[in-house]
Amino acid sequence: MNKSVTNEPRLATPSSFAPGVPRNADLPLTPQASPGRGSVAFDLPGVLVGTAEYAEGPTGCTVIHVPAGARTAVDARGGAVGMSGGYDYNHAICFAGGSVYGLAAAAGVSDELLARRDNRTRWDDLQLVSGAVIYDFSARETAVYPDGELGRAALRNAVEGEFPVGRCGAGRTASAGKVDFGRAEFAGQGAAFGVFGEAKVLVATVVNAVGAVVDRQGGIVRGNYHAEDGARRHPGADYAAMVGDPAPAVMGNTTLTVMVTNVKLTDVELLQVGRQVHSSMHRGIQPFHTMNDGDVLFALTTDEVDLISVKPTGLGTLASELAWDAVLSAVE
Numbered sequence: 001m002n003k004s005v006t007n008e009p010r011l012a013t014p015s016s017f018a019p020g021v022p023r024n025a026d027l028p029l030t031p032q033a034s035p036g037r038g039s040v041a042f043d044l045p046g047v048l049v050g051t052a053e054y055a056e057g058p059t060g061c062t063v064i065h066v067p068a069g070a071r072t073a074v075d076a077r078g079g080a081v082g083m084s085g086g087y088d089y090n091h092a093i094c095f096a097g098g099s100v101y102g103l104a105a106a107a108g109v110s111d112e113l114l115a116r117r118d119n120r121t122r123w124d125d126l127q128l129v130s131g132a133v134i135y136d137f138s139a140r141e142t143a144v145y146p147d148g149e150l151g152r153a154a155l156r157n158a159v160e161g162e163f164p165v166g167r168c169g170a171g172r173t174a175s176a177g178k179v180d181f182g183r184a185e186f187a188g189q190g191a192a193f194g195v196f197g198e199a200k201v202l203v204a205t206v207v208n209a210v211g212a213v214v215d216r217q218g219g220i221v222r223g224n225y226h227a228e229d230g231a232r233r234h235p236g237a238d239y240a241a242m243v244g245d246p247a248p249a250v251m252g253n254t255t256l257t258v259m260v261t262n263v264k265l266t267d268v269e270l271l272q273v274g275r276q277v278h279s280s281m282h283r284g285i286q287p288f289h290t291m292n293d294g295d296v297l298f299a300l301t302t303d304e305v306d307l308i309s310v311k312p313t314g315l316g317t318l319a320s321e322l323a324w325d326a327v328l329s330a331v332e
Contacts, residue, residue, distance in 0.1 A: 009225050012139040012175040012184045013200040014132050023143040031153030034060045036168030040329065042161055042193035042202045046302060047260055049204075050158030051169030052151075057144040059097035059136055060084060061105040062169030062189060062206065062234050063154040064258055066091055072130070073271035075278045078293035080211040080254065085130030088267070092129045093156065093298050095170035095189075095206050095256045097136035098145025106131025108151025132296040136173040137254030138181060146170075163191035163204050170206045170256065176285070176331065177212035177223015178253065179238045187213070190329025192322040198262075198305045199315065201220050203277065203322040205257040207330040210292050211235060211285040215328060222331035235287060254294040257326075259319055261305040265312060273316040274299030280320035284327035 034053035046068050053060030053312045072090045076083060094109045096102035106129050137143070142161035154169070167173075171189030178184045191204035198332065212223035212235055222230035259277055278297040282288040289295050 010186045011225060012186050012187070014181045015138055015141055021142050022143065024145065024321065026146055027144065029054050029056060029144070031150050034164065034168040034172060036164040036166030036188065038166065039162040039164045040191040040193060041162060042162055043195070044200055044202055044260055044262060044302065048158035049163045050118065050182065051158065051164045052153035052156045052157055053169065053172050054144050054146070054150060057097065057140060057142055057145055058172050059144055059156045060169045060172040061094060061096035061102070061150055063109055063151065063158055063293065064093040064156045064157060064260070066300065066302065070302050071270060073267065073274045073299045075274045075297045077278065077289040078254070078295045078298065079291035080294035082133040082254065082294050083131065083296055087127065087128045087130050090130050090300065091127045093131060093136055093258055094131040094151055096131065096133050097170055097173060099133055099135040099137060099252065101103050101145035102133040103131050104148050105146035105151035108148030109146060109155050112152040112155045130161045130298065132256050134170060134174055134206055134254040134256060136208060138252050139173050139175050139186070164188050165203070166332070171330060174208035176207050176209045176306040177225065178210050179224050179235045183224050183226060185225055187222055188330045190326045190331070192325035192329060194311070194322050196317060196318055197307070199307055199310050200262045201319045201322055202260045203319055203326045205255060205323065205326045205330055207255050207285065207327055208253055209255045209285045209288065210253045210290050211287045213327060213331050214284055214286050216324070251292055253292050254304040257281070257297040257323065259297065260300045260302070262302050262313065263310060263315060264303045265301055267310040270299050270301055273312050273319065276316035276318045277323050281323050281327060284324045306328060
């Protein structure tokens, strides 16, 4: 089902990248709750989600915590991937702003999980955390980034069954539609959940793309906003008009996605379903997986139900529709 998106512009003011802007050590930072505009409910027992932000950034992080652990497949695309871990089994996934510096948030999640296990470090006690980041400095005038303390705070805020959406968590200063950054709009993080018999699927995404967001009718609903006539145009029209001219700089983007299902899949099937879903997202974000993006999708399974009737291709098709809903949810 399509999601409604307000027509009001939400222009992202480009950063001047002035030297000497405040960084973490220059400010008395305190992690804050990052609730967004609401949340999407989901029913996957044992899966928790938490967010936290530094208002001084503004920037934040989002943690998906699976205490029992979950097999994981990773699909990373584009020319600017920022990721740590990338394990095939995880107890938590941490998405953060702050580009490469924001990878510290995932280290904070690891530290918190170690403390929760009374500092036990036997091989089978190790808690695996993978992280991925977006470049969100483009639309703010600080060098503040999600650090270990913010990662710990997001994990401590994690609750079961609710995924915060909007301009929150890792999507706090995310933006989309950057053919020219002067036409970019704030985006955010979104989520969608579906139940198909015994099969359950959650897809959530942080949209910080070069591309603009497209609805199911083919209309541009966020990004590439032309203030002179109040229109959002498909990036293809602008790129066609620029042929032969110097291309504008649109460095520093990325869309981060997590898919969690309860369906038992082999390692090969899990990876292929993840790839199928990631590929499908080009319908909702155009262009996608560019040289200036660092798109990453983590596909997790809790291995709870063995459904012979649900083939991987069918599951991927259903999850792909949820992924489109999640993209639209991110920019409402």
